[in-house]
Amino acid sequence: MDFSSITSSTTGADxxxxxxxxxxxALNSDFDTFLTLLTTQLQNQDPTSPMDTNEMTQQLVQFxxxxxxxxxxxxxxxxxxxxxxxxxxxxxxxxxxxxxVEGNTTDVTNEGTSWGYQFETAPDSVTLNVLNEAGALxxxxxxxxxxxxxxxxxxxxxxxxxGSLSPGSYTMDVSALxxxxxxxxxxxxxxxxxxxxxxxxxxxxxxxxxxxxVALAKIMKIL
Numbered sequence: 219m220d221f222s223s224i225t226s227s228t229t230g231a232d233x234x235x236x237x238x239x240x241x242x243x244a245l246n247s248d249f250d251t252f253l254t255l256l257t258t259q260l261q262n263q264d265p266t267s268p269m270d271t272n273e274m275t276q277q278l279v280q281f282x283x284x285x286x287x288x289x290x291x292x293x294x295x296x297x298x299x300x301x302x303x304x305x306x307x308x309x310x311x312x313x314x315x316x317x318x319v320e321g322n323t324t325d326v327t328n329e330g331t332s333w334g335y336q337f338e339t340a341p342d343s344v345t346l347n348v349l350n351e352a353g354a355l356x357x358x359x360x361x362x363x364x365x366x367x368x369x370x371x372x373x374x375x376x377x378x379x380x381g382s383l384s385p386g387s388y389t390m391d392v393s394a395l396x397x398x399x400x401x402x403x404x405x406x407x408x409x410x411x412x413x414x415x416x417x418x419x420x421x422x423x424x425x426x427x428x429x430x431x432v433a434l435a436k437i438m439k440i441l
Contacts (some may be wrong), residue, residue, distance in 0.1 A: 309422040309434060312412040316430075316441040317424070323389040325427025326409035330374035333390040333406045340365035341394035341402040348373060351387045361392065387430060407438055 243297045324331055335346075344361030348371075356377050362369040370391060375383040392404040410426035417423075 236383060253370040256405060283288070284407060289356055292430045306415065306417055306422045309415045312424055312437075312440070313415060314330050314412065316375070316409055317426075317437055318407055318409050318441060319426075319441040320407055320438060321431050322391065322406040322408055323387060323430060324410040325386065325430055326373070326375050326388045326413065327411065328375065330372065331388075332409045333371045334368045335371070335390075335392050335404045336368045337363075337365045337394060337402055339396070339402055339405055342397045343395050344404075346371050347391045347393060349389045350383070356383060356388075361394075363394075387427060 236292055236319075249370055318334070322333065324333075333346075337441050341363050346359050346361045350356050350358035351409050357373065358378055359371065361371070373388075375385055375388070377383055388407070390406065394402040396402055410430065410432075412424045412426060413428070414425040415422050416425055416431065421434065423433055424430055424437070
């Protein structure tokens with residue numbers, strides 16, 4: 219009997235939730251086939267030269283080992299299910315709260331928002347650019363250049379001329395250059411209001427606005 223297809227199907231147990239049941243059905247089918255073949259062999263063996271039982275014993279041991287592995291994966295599925303349920307319950311507590319998250323895109327309401335940025339190495343110049351959902355530049359301002367400190371851009375949805383913009387998804391890009399004109403990387407975070415929680419195979423995600431999803435691991439602070 220070939221057990222490779224059965225054992226490999228159990229490796230995705232934590233993702234599918236049904237892999238152990240499928241593997242167990244396959245194992246039972248193979249075991250029934252094995253018993254049928256064994257019975258036929260015993261009935262038709264030469265009495266003067268009986269069949270070697272070593273292979274049969276090895277097959278039975280393999281069946282036992284695979285069955286044990288499937289049982290372990292089934293228990294793992296149950297543990298993962300409980301962990302996901304607990305994570306979903308914990309994520310619901312974020313709804314209605316402002317959060318600070320890793321990333322430079324957020325949902326901006328009429329009340330505005332705040333982005334944070336910081337550098338490991340002090341740049342010579344910093345320009346903060348706010349882009350709308352279509353990627354068009356709508357606002358630009360000079361930024362702070364001190365390294366090792368979190369700076370902020372508090373922004374209401376207005377353009378560089380002070381004209382009002384519609385609420386929605388906006389992104390802040392930080393353009394930082396050293397004295398030689400070489401770019402310097404910035405760490406950027408954003409704030410937003412959690413509107414809902416959605417479940418995924420990798421765990422719950424927070425929804426900011428209508429369509430910005432954030433993994434729980436990206437949450438830096440509840441404001």
